[in-house]
Amino acid sequence: PHRGWAEGLSIFTNAPVDAAWEFSKYCCGEEGQKIFSAATGRIPNNYDLVETFWAPQVQENHGLTNTAAFIEAFSKGEADIISGLPRSQYWNEVVKPVGWDPLIAGSATAAEVLPLVDEGVQKL
Known part of the structure; x- marks a missing residue:
């Protein structure tokens, strides 16, 4: 694992x-x-x-x-990311600012941020 x-x-x-x-x-x-x-x-x-x-x-x-x-x-199982980009780029540019930060701050729900995270990741 x-x-x-x-x-x-x-x-x-x-x-x-x-x-x-x-x-x-x-x-x-x-x-x-x-x-x-x-x-x-x-x-x-x-x-x-x-x-x-x-x-x-x-x-x-x-x-x-x-x-x-x-x-x-x-x-x-399959790897969750297949890309030439490092995970850090996904995290720094999309996942953290668009998903993680709003969830931690309580300003958004998972249902609200996940589609935005998906959209941002797909653009990368």
């Missing part, structure tokens, strides 16, 4: 590099992923953990009964 705690980690240039890498490896490893998944309910970054750890957890804690559908979806 491409979504998980591991995608959001970064190491600052002024960080103690060795310690930062050790922390990142821990977060991306089995023990770190179990902590992340147990705390959030989100799917871990490892297929074995998805089946052996995440599925039983969300079945018990959230009543999710068809966890196999999530596992199957990964084998048939």
Whole structure:
């Protein structure tokens, strides 16, 4: 799975590099992923953990009964953006100013901003 705690980690240039890498490896490893998944309910970054750890957890804690559908979806899923443009351009030029910012400010609803975001993304 491409979504998980591991995608959001970064190491600052002024960080103690060795310690930062050790922390990142821990977060991306089995023990770190179990902590992340147990705390959030989100799917871990490892297929074995998805089946052996995440599925039983969300079945018990959230009543999710068809966890196999999530596992199957990964084998048939498609990338959400196919383009020569970087994701940062979509975010900076359309998604954040047109969608995210109004939602966070409470000045618009998702139903109002999503068509505008779609229109802007299609133009890019």
